[in-house]
Amino acid sequence: MKAHLKTVLLLGFGSLATVLGVATLPQAAVSHNSNASMEVVQAATEPLSEREIQIAQAPRGNALAAELQGKPTIVKIYADWCSACQRLRPVTNSLQQQFKGKANFVVFDVTNRTTTQAAEARARQLGLSNFLAAHRAQTSTIAVINPSNGQIFRQFRYNFNQQQYVNAINQAIARISARS
Secondary structure (H helix, E strand, O other): OHHHHHHHHHHOOOOHHHHHHHHHOOHHHHHHOHHHHHHHHHHHOOOOOHHHHHHHOOOOOOOOOHHHOOOOEEEEEEOOOOHHHHHHHHHHHHHHHHOEOOEEEEEEEOOOHHHHHHHHHHHHHHOOHHHHHHHOOOOOEEEEEOOOOOOEEEEEEOOOOHHHHHHHHHHHHHHHHHHO
16 A cells, blocks of 8 residues: 555655545456445545645656746646546636636647657657656646646646636736746
8 A cells, every 4th residue: 555655646646535546446346336436536526735746746847848938837638538528628618718828728638549649749848748647547637737847736637617727727827927
């Protein structure tokens, strides 16, 4: 168990509760026990705590690409086969319209090998390789990232509450503006 916990904290995989829930349940329980699956999904709806984010994102000082500077970067991990991603589409489309010109939006499509390779290439260009490597298996993840250092301001998974995204993006805009 501690080995799993250490890996989770160092790599920053999603919500700690989600990973621990999946890591500690036998595969049969995840596949066949709807209660166990429901608990995992329920735990995943809460964003990472500030402490989890600090642990998951060790200080790197890696600024993102110049094209992303000055505005928070909203990164979405997406796959065509992910039903939660499909449910999130209207939320993220609305956010893109609402924050057009105020935030950068990046979508990494991990639907298949070809799209994942394209996403990895784009992530390298943008300075988001570490983020994608740590989260590409976690579809329906959306993170608000500080472009000046690559740190995650806020991260969500399976969250369909648009107001929580709006609040997180507004807070990120305020933080970045205060530093300018």
